[in-house]
Amino acid sequence: MSQDLSWMDEAVCAQVWGDLWFPECGGHSIKPQRIRRTCPVASECLAYVLDAEYGIWGGRGQQARKQPA
16 A cells, blocks of 8 residues: 655645755754744654654654654
């Protein structure tokens, strides 16, 4: 069974430079957090990538995803 990923078409991050979502170790996630606030599918994104290893997903870095919202 394939997962419905049609929500990705509405993702604001798809319109933003890719390196922003993968800061250097110890880098800031302030800009991605600001972008997340404008994204209509941020909750779907966060649910999809809770187990992602690296990068900013759903407006949250790896450590923040492990904590309750």
